[in-house]
Amino acid sequence: MLYIKCPWCGERDETEYHYGGEAHIVRPENPDELTDAEWAEYVFMRTNTKGVHRERWVHSDGCRRWFNVARNTVTNEIVSVYKTGEKPDLPEAATTKPAQVKKAPAKKAVAKKAPAKKKEGA
Amino acid sequence: MSRFSIFSLARNAMSWHQNWPRQWRSPDPKPEYDVVIIGAGGHGLATAYYLAKEHGITNVAVIEKGWLGGGNTGRNTTIVRSNYLWDESGLFYENAMKLWENLSQELNYNVMFSQRGVMNLAHNLGDVRESIRRVNANNLNGIDAEWLNAEQVKEFCPIINISKDSRYPVMGATLQRRGGTARHDAVAWGYARGADDMGVDVIQNCEVQGLMIGNGTVKGVRTSLGDIKAKKVAMACAGHTSVVADMAGIRLPIESHPLQALVSEPMKPVIDCVVMSNAVHVYVSQSDKGELVMGAGIDAYVGYSQRGSLHVIEDQLASAMELFPLFSRTRMMRSWGGIVDTCPDASPIVGKTPVKNLYVNAGWGTGGFKATPGAGWCYAHTIAKDEPHDLNAPFSIDRFITGALVDEHGAAGVAH
Ligand SMILES: Cc1cc2nc3c(=O)[nH]c(=O)nc-3n(C[C@H](O)[C@H](O)[C@H](O)COP(=O)(O)OP(=O)(O)OC[C@H]3O[C@@H](n4cnc5c(N)ncnc54)[C@H](O)[C@@H]3O)c2cc1C
Ligand SMILES: [Zn+2]
Numbered sequence: 074m075l076y077i078k079c080p081w082c083g084e085r086d087e088t089e090y091h092y093g094g095e096a097h098i099v100r101p102e103n104p105d106e107l108t109d110a111e112w113a114e115y116v117f118m119r120t121n122t123k124g125v126h127r128e129r130w131v132h133s134d135g136c137r138r139w140f141n142v143a144r145n146t147v148t149n150e151i152v153s154v155y156k157t158g159e160k161p162d163l164p165e166a167a168t169t170k171p172a173q174v175k176k177a178p179a180k181k182a183v184a185k186k187a188p189a190k191k192k193e194g195a
Numbered sequence: 196m197s198r199f200s201i202f203s204l205a206r207n208a209m210s211w212h213q214n215w216p217r218q219w220r221s222p223d224p225k226p227e228y229d230v231v232i233i234g235a236g237g238h239g240l241a242t243a244y245y246l247a248k249e250h251g252i253t254n255v256a257v258i259e260k261g262w263l264g265g266g267n268t269g270r271n272t273t274i275v276r277s278n279y280l281w282d283e284s285g286l287f288y289e290n291a292m293k294l295w296e297n298l299s300q301e302l303n304y305n306v307m308f309s310q311r312g313v314m315n316l317a318h319n320l321g322d323v324r325e326s327i328r329r330v331n332a333n334n335l336n337g338i339d340a341e342w343l344n345a346e347q348v349k350e351f352c353p354i355i356n357i358s359k360d361s362r363y364p365v366m367g368a369t370l371q372r373r374g375g376t377a378r379h380d381a382v383a384w385g386y387a388r389g390a391d392d393m394g395v396d397v398i399q400n401c402e403v404q405g406l407m408i409g410n411g412t413v414k415g416v417r418t419s420l421g422d423i424k425a426k427k428v429a430m431a432c433a434g435h436t437s438v439v440a441d442m443a444g445i446r447l448p449i450e451s452h453p454l455q456a457l458v459s460e461p462m463k464p465v466i467d468c469v470v471m472s473n474a475v476h477v478y479v480s481q482s483d484k485g486e487l488v489m490g491a492g493i494d495a496y497v498g499y500s501q502r503g504s505l506h507v508i509e510d511q512l513a514s515a516m517e518l519f520p521l522f523s524r525t526r527m528m529r530s531w532g533g534i535v536d537t538c539p540d541a542s543p544i545v546g547k548t549p550v551k552n553l554y555v556n557a558g559w560g561t562g563g564f565k566a567t568p569g570a571g572w573c574y575a576h577t578i579a580k581d582e583p584h585d586l587n588a589p590f591s592i593d594r595f596i597t598g599a600l601v602d603e604h605g606a607a608g609v610a611h
Contacts, residue, residue, distance in 0.1 A: 074504045074506055086506075087504055109596045112596075113448075116595075118446040119437075119449070119450050120437075121447070122497070123438050146496075146497050148500065
């Protein structure tokens with residue numbers, strides 16, 4: 074369960090909110106001129122960030138207002154909450170994508186993953 | 196490869212089962228392969244198997260960052276069925292179903308495929324209409340499907356609550372008798388063993404961290420064990436597809452979400468089929484060990500943490516209780532999550548990419564286990580011929596540009 078801090082109401086359980094997908098996807102200003110590929114980019118393509126992801130939430134069981142959250146999709150840590158229309162810079166450390174900067178030496182990777190807790194679905 | 200049989204079982208019994216050979220090697224990566232497959236889940240391993248078996252391409256590596264079968268393959272609720280609505284999906288999943296029906300023999304490995312019947316419940320008039328339409332569509336495609344009314348549902352699964360007083364009364368169900376479950380780990384192990392026997396290298400604990408690309412053509416992969424050259428590279432990395440595709444600058448319509456499942460303490464047999472309900476969000480079967488295996492819908496947000504929120508599980512158990520009041524005192528033993536790669540039309544992407552010799556198999560979301568043999572079979576064809584098979588041609592990335600989506604939200608629902 075995430076705890077999310079609504080900019081108006083403060084910290085509440087995730088169950089009070091609804092997720093609204095990736096933030097800052099701007100509706101094209103010139104729809105008549107868009108190619109099919111450009112429409113596909115707007116409608117379907119998503120960043121799907123592993124790391125800090127900017128996304129929209131709505132406080133549906135509270136003030137019913139939309140706002141933005143920057144959340145680390147690996148740790149679920151919420152890095153920043155800000156209002157619609159804003160787009161603050163995030164702390165440098167929060168924006169690096171773990172998947173790409175990680176250059177773990179082979180041995181370390183093995184050591185980390187070997188004592189795997191096997192998850193078993195029956 | 197030493198084959199499993201009644202004789203090998205008896206022979207090994209004499210030495211207290213201490214002398215069974217290893218089922219696959221753990222080789223060091225070679226400097227170069229004809230094909231490198233990223234991800235040793237069921238899909239990646241099946242692809243390697245059919246590349247070797249059907250196309251004679253054996254200089255193949257399957258590279259896995261964890262242990263083989265440790266992704267969604269080892270975390271799913273193992274429901275197998277082929278009763279999808281549209282011709283494209285119906286034919287695709289039915290091809291997989293036919294491969295399932297002979298898989299244990301094919302692999303000489305018991306994947307415990309159990310055709311116990313899968314029921315999809317309908318709880319309102321919309322569900323009923325959609326379900327009957329799907330039964331008819333399935334029959335037209337030669338896929339077995341039946342419509343059951345509420346009494347017939349009760350007859351097929353006696354512990355189900357069909358009271359008219361419940362919040363979402365059961366109004367009927369579709370039934371696919373050939374559907375059922377399989378042993379997920381065995382599927383990965385069986386394909387790994389078969390592929391290894393034909394010369395495929397399965398390399399575990401090796402993470403792909405970059406792709407080597409020149410002139411719009413893929414040349415190999417950069418891994419935690421060093422660079423490996425490859426004539427062709429094929430993604431089969433489920434929840435991490437966007438991360439790997441990003442290494443080639445490719446954008447996809449995929450979003451990764453946590454999907455959770457849980458099992459109860461083992462108990463005596465109470466349910467001998469699979470019951471799924473999209474409207475009340477739960478699906479249940481019972482494992483051979485006696486555990487109730489249950490799953491629900493995805494967590495709403497994008498996530499790579501392999502764990503979800505507790506309230507999703509609470510909702511799912513409330514739904515299970517409504518359908519099966521009998522479960523009220525059952526204790527749950529453990530829960531877990533996987534990262535599923537969802538696509539906007541609830542159909543997968545299997546085909547070529549804008550980068551030459553780089554292929555993608557992804558977007559299976561919450562329901563790709565059932566497709567494992569068929570996806571591997573079609574994907575191997577696509578890689579070997581550099582051209583999709585007729586069965587997977589409709590599942591290209593291009594469909595999101597042309598608009599030829601294969602909308603299976605009705606058949607896929609929350610579930611599988
Ligand atoms: C809880 C749950 C329940 C489900 N229930 C069902 C069901 O009942 N029926 C059904 O049909 N489907 C179900 N599914 C979906 C199904 O499990 C998946 O669609 C299917 O298993 C995907 O197989 P795969 O081989 O593509 O993926 P995976 O088994 O996830 O394999 C992908 C592999 O790629 C590896 N990988 C990722 N990135 C890298 C990298 N950079 N380098 C190297 N390796 C990498 C991963 O470690 C992983 O092992 C369920 C899923 C979950 C999570
Ligand atoms: Zn609020």
